[in-house]
Amino acid sequence: MRNKAEVKEKKKILYVQTSGIDTPERLYAPFILAMTAQAMDLDASIYFLIKGITVLKEGAAERIKIGNFPTLKEIMDQAIKAGVKIYACAQSCDLLNVPKGDLVEGVTIAGAATVNDLVLEADGALYF
Amino acid sequence: METELDLRGLYCPIPVLRTREEIEKVKMGDLLRIMADDPAAEEDLKRWAKRTGQEVVNVKKEGEEIMVTIRRIK
Numbered sequence: 001m002r003n004k005a006e007v008k009e010k011k012k013i014l015y016v017q018t019s020g021i022d023t024p025e026r027l028y029a030p031f032i033l034a035m036t037a038q039a040m041d042l043d044a045s046i047y048f049l050i051k052g053i054t055v056l057k058e059g060a061a062e063r064i065k066i067g068n069f070p071t072l073k074e075i076m077d078q079a080i081k082a083g084v085k086i087y088a089c090a091q092s093c094d095l096l097n098v099p100k101g102d103l104v105e106g107v108t109i110a111g112a113a114t115v116n117d118l119v120l121e122a123d124g125a126l127y128f
Numbered sequence: 129m130e131t132e133l134d135l136r137g138l139y140c141p142i143p144v145l146r147t148r149e150e151i152e153k154v155k156m157g158d159l160l161r162i163m164a165d166d167p168a169a170e171e172d173l174k175r176w177a178k179r180t181g182q183e184v185v186n187v188k189k190e191g192e193e194i195m196v197t198i199r200r201i202k
Contacts, residue, residue: 032140032141033141035141035145036141036144036145039141039144039145039148039176040144040176040179040180041179041180042179
């Protein structure tokens with residue numbers, strides 16, 4: 001018989017990013033927290049909403065770098081490699097004229113029902 | 129068996145991420161001894177161990193440096 005702990009589902013944590021490339025100091029934390037969450041055996045997702053989707057536009061994260069920190073692109077790639085799931089709000093793309101085809105690879109385009117569902121199924125959520 | 133992991137000079141969240149990588153290379157029941165000087169490391173490593181089900185067997189502080197010994201139990 002399998003150990004109970006092994007079959008137990010991982011706890012879920014959700015980060016919601018509503019800040020965009022005009023406030024670069026707000027962009028690192030969700031990626032850093034989410035990759036650390038993966039290392040803590042949590043299942044981490046980041047949902048990019050409103051201005052947040054500007055972060056996911058191809059080429060945007062490469063141009064963001066603060067102080068001694070690596071570029072935001074490096075941090076984003078590390079988070080994706082660690083298994084963090086990235087969602088982009090479809091309506092926010094339309095609102096801000098960001099073509100969905102211009103988003104970085106590996107992003108899941110989703111909508112209102114998904115973000116509501118992610119909040120409800122998460123064991124905790126943080127908003128940026 | 130005890131493996132040493134020198135994380136001095138590395139800062140949050142690297143100590144936790146490296147500890148996670150290294151614990152998987154340690155045999156079940158063996159120890160991982162971590163040296164760090166990140167002021168966040170003590171609290172973070174203790175919480176990481178509790179969350180992931182590993183055992184903290186010893187925490188020693190010397191000035192700015194901290195040594196955390198973790199036994200791999202899962």
